[in-house]
Amino acid sequence: MEKIQLWKTIIGELKLSASSADIKTFFPQISAASFEENVLTLSCNSPIVKERIENRYYSQIRRIAEKIVKEKVELSITVKPFELKKLSSKEKIGPLFNQEKPSPEKDLLQKKSSANLFEKYTFENFIVGANNRLAHTVALNVAENPGKAYNPFFIYSEVGLGKTHLMQAIGNRVLEKFPKYRVVYCPGESFTNELVESIRLAKVQKDALTNFKNKFRRADMLLVDDVQFIAGREATQEEFFHAFNTLFMAGKQIVLTSDKHPNEIIKLEKRLSSRFSSGMIADMQMPDSDVRSAILRAKKEEMRLNIPNEVCDFIAQNTQTNIRELEGIFTQIITSLQASNKPFTLEETREIMGKKEKTQNVSPNTIVKAVSAYYSIKLPDIKGHRRLKEFVRPRQLAMFLTQQLTNLSLTDIGNLFGGKDHTTVLHATRKIKEDIVKNARLKQDVENIKNALGIK
Template sequence: MKPEENFKEFWKKVLAEVQLEVTPVVFGTIISRTHLEQLDDNSALVLCADEFIRKNMEKKYFAIVQEALNRIAKKDIKLVLGVKPISTTTDKKIGQDAKDLGPLFQPKDPNELLNEKINKSGLTSKYTFENYITGKNNQLATAIAKAVAEKPGEIYNPVFIYSGVGLGKTHLMQAIGNFILKNKPGMKVIYTTGESFTNEMIDAIQSGKGKGRYASNDFRNKYRKADVFLIDDIQFIAGKDATQEEFFHTFNALYLSQKQIVITSDKPPKDFTNLEERISSRFNSGIIVDMQTPDFETRIAILRARRDKDIDPINNEVINVIAENVTSNVRELEGAYLRILSYAKATGEEITPEIAMVTLGQTIKEKNKKPVNMNEILNAVCSYYSIKSSDIKGKKRTKELVLPRQVVMYLIKDLTNTPYISIGDFLGGRDHTTVMYGVDKIGQDLKDKQTIKQDIVNVKQMLFSV
């Protein structure tokens, strides 16, 4: 095959990738009116039909074409745009125009291009491995995440990370994506949440063809053409049949193509009650890892890193006070840190351990005294296990309902000290001995079963989070 034929076939593949990202009008009037003139190991010269095309490519579609070029080449290739010469006179004019255009004619800055890719992928650039604090609570999850980032789709796939709220799942997941975009520019990374995936699918069905029955090709191609698929808070799709159907086929398409899949949740796959078996079995086919609440040393490390980054006037004694008193999760730990810092800035006082205790003491006092009622507990448990309150109060005794019902009984007794008879009446007229058994059962499970302990912690965090 001649070099020009090689170029032509290569460019056809690039254009096929780009076509998935733009509208038919844009592809027909702008993108298709280009051709690959030169290609080497480091750069590709693409000539446009005229200056109008080149300007539009430069301003609006440069990042899309650059990403497609890198994917097909399987490495980082610098894209350079030019205009196809028509005649000698025209060449001179174009040359002069290029000089007049200045920076517009030059390839984009690599950092600018990287930021564009990060934003397009749905990621946030601040979440990196460099600023992620590793402790005993997340050591295994961090090691797996780094291995996946180094060799996506090759070692662990899929990866399922679960923990309570505010323990760093999102940071770790996004660090994977940011690392890959920076070090493997030819790869397409997509980050989303269970809620966003659901909402996008609904929008695609409503606006697409097929009388509302099918998601549009644009929606499917967005996810199924990814090299790395990161989906946060997958528990949101539990109980949503149409979303689960679409997610199942998306998962399969990516998995069979050996694309990397990373999933996070607030509970392990086996604890889902309204998730299809075929989906949870897919999760179990990979590696499942949990993250616990940070220990004292890790909490100190997190706060010191935050202080050193922002150069805040907070000494180690104050940090120790925060770490000793806020033990639930990283989000609340950093929230307490900011409250103390804000208080000191507002009053002009020096931050001392005593000031910290006053600020934290009020916060802890208010939090511990926050009243909850039986309805709030019931709603929190139902939300956590993705079930209906009517089912909890109903007569069914299926496996999916027995545990959540007993958790409601336990938490109502633990947090409100309501009499057993009143709890039984609230839960559909159950006998008080049934309630006593449920409370005792969960109390015993808390000693023996880590998953139940984590469930109780998670539901309490839902109840008491501001």
């Protein structure tokens, strides 16, 4: 298949599951550079776009491509070199003082974009239940009165339960209420990457490190998602400590999210965990059946699909997982019905879920436990950081199976295995794929573990 057509087809299917904000913001900046020898190379405009796509959509893009071409596909994402555009003789610079003033709406959208916020995440479309009511109530108070109470505000939960949605909703509401506020949203991993890059640039650009510090220390509101990623990195924690203190002493609002309580984040310095715990802490639990139903009903409205509520309710009752996986399963069922031109009925949904039950409802933790039991390894060892040979291969295999059998992104899988970087997960999955071809014992191990999971 020709590269452009392949990429258009992939985008079409991604629109069913990817956030509309990402589709509108990031994907227009990506093009298909080549498709040769089953390697799809995508080219994007900036490292930020590359990081976003690799973290959230790498596995999904590859799977869709493989489904289309009916062969294994490797995916490579590159960044275009920066080029200065030269003005032609026909292009004229407009008048200096006669420029059209941006509307307040456009100005607000620009501010949200500059703060790395997405319009999709609002309080209005956040489904509230017993599992997240405290976090939602505090978030609303923080958005209405930033820096006045609940500072810092720390939200923790397992992956896929809405932490990012709630954090971004706070940022969006604050900019709507206080347009002059400087709001900065940053994932913990990006904070580390930006610090490393500024240190590197400081050798040739004197103010690079100062610019990095000012970005965070001069904010009116700092939103740091997955803050656990800074743990174990001495220079990062040192800089974050000073940024935190500067903002806190100035009465600026700080909101943090993590997959664990501050006191349970491994290798997080005590001085940071104590500060994270000094404000308001709220956890978010798995949604119950009613909340899952409400989420799917909202999802069908967002996707403008005429699906009976009983279908949404049936899927919710038979899919006990986090929100991200729930929406992924919902999208897969919709795609399957649309591809086969079948109606959205309860009977058709029952049939599809019956076929998918053994693969789609396998939880990541069940997979990890199965691999641990097969190799007689303790869970802390397979999820940990020890590099002993007897742990490395089972750990890579568990990552591979999690990537193959669930809807988790590479970043989410990394979080499951003790906060490992998505590139580590990518290396592990590729390594197992390569070795299965030439290692009959490994191939048999994979089959045995799948059989133990009830997957044929």
